[in-house]
Structure formats: structure tokens, C-alpha cells
Amino acid sequence: MRNKILSISIFLFFSIVFIVFFKGLKETNIYTPDLDIKKEIPFFHAKDFYTGKKLNTSDIFKLDQTYLLNIWSSWCVPCRKEHPLLLSLNENKKINIIGMNYKDNKIKAEKFLKELGNPYKRVFEDLEGTIAIEWGAYGVPETFLIYNNKIIRKYIGPLNLNIIEEIKLLIK
Numbered sequence: 680m681r682n683k684i685l686s687i688s689i690f691l692f693f694s695i696v697f698i699v700f701f702k703g704l705k706e707t708n709i710y711t712p713d714l715d716i717k718k719e720i721p722f723f724h725a726k727d728f729y730t731g732k733k734l735n736t737s738d739i740f741k742l743d744q745t746y747l748l749n750i751w752s753s754w755c756v757p758c759r760k761e762h763p764l765l766l767s768l769n770e771n772k773k774i775n776i777i778g779m780n781y782k783d784n785k786i787k788a789e790k791f792l793k794e795l796g797n798p799y800k801r802v803f804e805d806l807e808g809t810i811a812i813e814w815g816a817y818g819v820p821e822t823f824l825i826y827n828n829k830i831i832r833k834y835i836g837p838l839n840l841n842i843i844e845e846i847k848l849l850i851k
Contacts, residue, residue, distance in 0.1 A: 721810075726803060727801070745826045746776070748823040749821075751780065752788070759791075764839070768838050778801070
């Protein structure tokens with residue numbers, strides 16, 4: 680009798696453990712951020728990359744204009760990969776590309792732009808990474824499409840040809 684109760688108890692224990700693990704494996708724990716957010720851009724203060732002049736949101740972003748805010752760093756390999764696409768998109772006069780230099784060494788960042796070209800109408804610094812956090816960025820590169828001071832789309836990771844085509848369609 681005692682062996683029978685022990686066997687049933689062990690069977691129930693392993694059955695419950697199996698069910699818990701099975702349910703855990705079926706549910707995803709991966710967080711996928713909302714890429715189509717349509718919220719106001721955050722207000723921030725920053726320094727202009729070239730002049731060191733203090734800027735705020737309203738100095739950079741104007742109403743009735745389309746912007747592409749690209750968060751980049753010279754140490755970021757995917758940033759280097761997407762850079763030619765930003766240069767080609769810069770030829771489109773319907774969009775203003777703004778660069779946020781993220782946690783970077785200024786000399787290396789300047790060398791990066793001299794070596795690869797500068798697609799940005801304006802560049803500002805985020806040396807501590809706090810401005811990027813206010814934007815909801817997870818790292819570099821990240822890019823935000825903005826119109827009328829509202830974030831229309833968010834692109835996590837490096838831009839590619841499909842994303843560039845999507846941006847061109849959205850700004851028509």
C-alpha cells in the first residue's frame with residue numbers, strides 16, 4: 680500500500696512538472712516593441728556635434744517637415760553597414776536626416792563621418808545615452824521616422840533596402 684501511494688505521488692509530481700514546463704515552452708517571452716507608435720517626440724537638451732552649441736527639440740525638429748532620426752556610433756559595425764543607405768536617402772529632398780551620436784568618442788565620430796560621408800543635416804551628441812533612452816531606443820543603430828513632431832515609425836537595427844523603400848513610400 681505504501682509503495683502504491685509513493686508511486687502515485689511520484690507520478691503526479693512529474694506530471695505536474697511536465698505540464699508546467701510544457702506550458703512555459705509554448706509561451707514566448709520575447710518582447711517585441713511597437714514599431715508604429717505615433718507619439719510625440721520627447722523634449723530634450725543636447726549639444727550640437729560640430730559647434731558644441733546647446734540645442735533642444737524645437738531647434739532641431741520643425742512642424743510640417745519629415746525627419747529621419749538615426750542613432751549611430753563610430754564603434755557600431757551595423758552603423759557602418761547602413762551608412763551608404765543613409766547617404767542615398769539624403770538625396771531625397773522630402774526628408775531631413777538627423778544624427779544622434781550615441782556614447783561615442785568625438786574624434787572617432789568625426790573620422791567616421793569624414794571617411795564615409797555625412798548624410799546628416801544636423802548631428803547632436805548623446806554622450807551619456809540618456810536622450811536615446813527618452814526616445815525608447817534599445818541600442819545602435821535605431822532610426823525614427825518623424826512628421827509633425829510625431830514618431831511615425833521606429834526601425835530597430837540597421838536599415839536595409841526594404842526599409843529604405845518603405846520610408847520613401849511613407850514620405851511621398
